[in-house]
Amino acid sequence: MSLDVHTLLAILAMAAATIATRxxxxxxxxxxxVSEQGRTAIEAIPPAVLMAVIAPTAFATGWAETIACIVTALAARRLPMLASVAVGVATVAILRAAEL
Structure with missing residues (x-):
């Protein structure tokens, strides 16, 4: 496996752009x-992004993934983002192990 210099430069440039943006x-x-409405809107962004990422999985895969997506969506209403993702991963793992 070899590393192309152009690929490495592209990766480093993307990393720099991401860090600069953040x-x-x-x-x-x-x-x-920020007003209270603005703060509420900003706080709604992470769950919305999470739903945008997991929604295709809910409709394109089996029942275990669909149920895990629903559980993740419900968890995202109360739990922090990382905890919601952990709940979703655990749910799909358990349901796949149970072969639902």
């Missing part, structure tokens, strides 16, 4: 006063 957002948000 850091820029953190720096800029300190200078903006």
């Amino acid at each position: 850091m820029g957002g953190l720096v800029l948000i300190r200078h903006v006063e």
Whole structure:
């Protein structure tokens, strides 16, 4: 396996762009006063992104994945993002082991 210099540079450039975007957002948000509505909208973004990522799985795979997606969606309403993902992964693992 060899590493192409252009591929490495592309990966490093994408990593730099991602880090700059994230850091820029953190720096800029300190200078903006966010209303309660704005804060609510911002807090709704992670669960929305999670649903956008898992929704295709719910409709394109078997029952175990569909049920796990529903459980993950319900968990995302109350739990932090990482905990919701962990619940979803555990659910699909248990349901696959049970061969539902």
